Amino acid sequence: MRFREKALAKLQAPDELDVPARLARPQSWIALAVVAAVVVSGGIWAAVGTLPRTVRASGILTHLQGSFSLQSPVAGQITGVFVSQGNTFPQGTPMFTVQAGDRTEIIRSVTGGRVTAMLGKVGQVIAAGSDLAVIERVEDQADGLVAVLYVPAGEAGLIRKDSTVDLSVQSAPAQEFGVLRGTVQSVGQFAESRQQISDFLGDDQLGERFTSLGQPLKVVVRLTDGETASGYRWSTQNGPPYRIDSRTLVTGAVHLSSVKPIDWVVL
Template sequence: MAVVAVLVITGAVWGATGSVRREVPAQGILTHAEGSIYLQSGYDGQITAIFAATGASFQKGAPLFTVQDGDRQYTIRSTTGGRVISMFARAGEVVARGTQLAVIERIEEQSDPLVAMVYLPQASAGLVRSGSLVDLTVRSAPANQFGVLRGRVRSIGQFPETQQQIAEFLGDEQLARRFATQGQPLAVVVELFPGHTTSGFKWSTKDGPPFQIDSRALVSASIHLPPIRPIEWVVS
């Protein structure tokens, strides 16, 4: 009976003064805050030249394609600084006005910071606050070797996003389907903590991975919630 009494008292004290860590899981991707755009042809004709390949970076106004329509040749320029994420067009292809030629990740300045765009199911949205700490497992940098990337919630979308809205922002319909599997999620922007590592970011390990972390890397997020006392479960 004495042992049972000690256990009961210990449990009661822990229930009143202890705390239980809570987290909300979500899926996302590393990108830049401006997202991506679909570059479309403004002309009918044949593509005669392509000036950028997938992965290439360029400034606003840079020529990306030329389109020949009879005796006239048109140059299609980028409306934003950025990088080619996907290239759809091929030299010699005949295109119509409005044809999607490429997906451009918008990067107005090369110093624009990388962020994590995380898609949070609506059922968990009410638990997360701006400033909440976030651990990000980066698919290209296994956590069991390099740890997790550290960050915090910068902002939370006011309204749920449709699959189409996600696709337009990311420039990727397949990813949009993946992030919208549980319905219309809220977009959460996670800023990454800077660190003195090869990647330039703070990790749970001292050095993190010995390579750069690029945009478009998929991440799994664990968003930290305020701890709760066990007794609150009983009361609620």
């Protein structure tokens, strides 16, 4: 076996015999220690740390029983309008009169409620089944609002009753007034069609809006009471300096139970 002359000369030098062999540079040990610390810290965090999870969905503020469209049972010309938008009334209240041939028909509300939209006006000629008004069902004027969220079916199964919810309200910018607080009151068992949503809200456009990504599940959110101008609790101390009304669009963030990072690895 032949060796290089320089290597042999180095081995023969007496001043080199007592020099310890260098296995690694100090900088390498430092880097190794840092990597080991990161790995250990990551393992501890994965085992004991938690990650928040949320499900976001659009919805609307309304009363628990929803709304309906008041329709004319006859064709003719509207000759009288006895309510206006925002009025509340008991069951059986005269709403419109319609001249149908030689007789005048009085159209009454089939339930107590509140007018949220007026569609008919004096002098208008209508067909049988025409929408005259949108009425929100309100049994008691003290009944509070709820938020109804329409959650994609694939995500609704993660939501549980009493989960906390943050609501961004269209009429109260979150950047200025914060978000409205609430908790999940109920989660629907079955996906809802566009027609079902339209019937509940009394608005075909809303039915189309909330089913644009498919048939969702209805999640009812109970608003948390608070000593504010709106009557509800907000993420800021006071919230908006005015009351919020029904039929206001919202975006909800439903907070789910936290998950440990290690669970994702195990699963």
